[in-house]
């Protein structure tokens with residue numbers, strides 16, 4: 001399958017994650033902002049926000065929203081808020097708040113001192129609700145949630161008025177106050193907007209504004225036992241913060257008339273809502289409910305399992321923030337939903353690491369070779385190039401000796417056609433060392449190859465033959481005596497299907513999980529320079545891919561390597577084509 005290069009190569013600093021200077025592509029949202037600035041709307045200000053609900057870890061779809069919103073604020077010299085939409089007390093936890101702050105900062109979302117919580121506006125929201133009650137625009141309703149649904153109608157049929165719609169203003173003021181004071185049980189009453197039960201947009205058929213819930217809130221404690229509904233709260237939050245462009249995903253397009261109704265009824269500041277298509281990524285799921293289920297039920301090792309599409313998962317896998325920004329720039333911002341192939345994201349990090357990651361050698365599945373004509377006890381320090389694309393990266397010394405490890409896959413006793421690696425009687429080049437030739441194999445009683453005996457050509461130090469003879473294959477190796485053992489983890493897609501949700505009736509997306517998504521190699525052999533690899537460093541293991549030193553599981557002198565991405569696109573193996 002053909003590889004598509006990602007746009008704008010980013011400059012990588014291995015230890016920090018700079019805001020590299022990608023020039024963002026324009027998009028329809030930026031065009032609207034340009035027009036607003038030109039017409040003097042919002043007095044030339046641009047103020048965006050990212051409003052997560054703290055009920056899970058952020059994923060790559062959220063990254064798109066953060067990068068879009070904070071990038072606009074940065075480029076238009078405006079402001080960007082991080083605002084927790086913490087209006088639902090039962091699902092929220094401090095762990096999520098902390099992880100979200102870390103992820104937004106890591107992605108370069110600069111909210112300065114504007115770390116905000118919607119729960120801080122509860123009093124203002126309550127006062128505004130009371131204002132609508134007093135204007136006769138909201139009423140207390142005693143229908144249960146089920147009954148309310150029954151009265152709501154359908155897109156083709158109007159709803160029916162609630163029997164409580166005609167309550168007097170005095171009665172509503174009294175009941176709403178008593179709801180707030182905790183006099184009624186959970187679910188017994190709601191406060192509803194008095195709009196139109198026959199409205200063609202179902203969102204405007206007297207939507208609930210408040211529900212009764214005797215629950216402790218992570219910031220407000222037990223102060224409140226009425227909690228605002230999302231649709232009531234959301235527009236108010238943007239209004240309070242004087243957000244100019246309230247950017248959200250397309251599912252909210254038909255909620256916009258309701259937000260407008262509330263703001264108009266109150267006569268308060270009006271942001272402009274703009275909707276863009278949410279990001280869907282192939283071979284994974286981006287629903288918080290499903291991600292939570294994968295974590296809670298132990299299908300993955302946690303929110304930051306490197307197979308997860310969470311920002312913390314990508315970070316632990318070795319992705320950089322700049323590669324995620326490059327990916328978002330590459331895919332752009334559209335109005336229509338689609339599924340982006342995961343290899344587009346993989347290309348973004350591959351491009352970056354190809355330019356910047358130092359090359360090293362490691363053998364994942366070792367086969368011992370002995371060079372019979374190499375003096376026993378001799379160790380030569382070979383000069384290996386750190387990055388062929390970057391002369392300034394220089395060279396390093398790699399010890400060479402009589403006994404080495406190579407990959408099992410690089411040896412075939414009976415070679416297939418065009419096998420240019422090691423096979424009896426054929427010369428092969430050891431990267432940065434010598435040309436060697438397999439002379440014989442040693443097997444155990446069961447017939448398994450235990451070692452390969454070779455000879456080397458001493459005139460080929462560095463890997464080139466002075467007589468110019470062509471050697472087609474080059475393989476990597478490590479000196480057995482000097483090798484450093486390390487744990488290495490290889491990852492594959494979490495789901496084998498492009499769209500894991502594409503299942504037959506009665507089946508579950510989890511049936512599409514890839515049983516081979518994680519392969520752990522307990523004892524790989526690495527060149528000795530890797531003994532001092534520090535958590536957070538990145539390398540290219542020659543011919544094997546790009547690897548990241550796991551920040552949690554590595555110990556001094558004992559790095560654990562996570563494969564970030566393979567050297568080439570390996571997606572040909574996995575289902576690619578859109579279904580049906």
Ligand code: ATP
Nearest residue numbers: 051052053061062064065248249278279280286288
């Ligand atoms: P929930 O169902 O819990 O509301 P959510 O994914 O919408 O899930 P939020 O915390 O409400 O989670 O999302 C915060 C912001 O991230 C919202 O403004 C939302 O529009 C945006 N967002 C969420 N998922 C995506 C996605 N896949 N692509 C782009 N933006 C997204």
Ligand code: MG
Nearest residue numbers: 051052053085
């Ligand atoms: Mg949401």
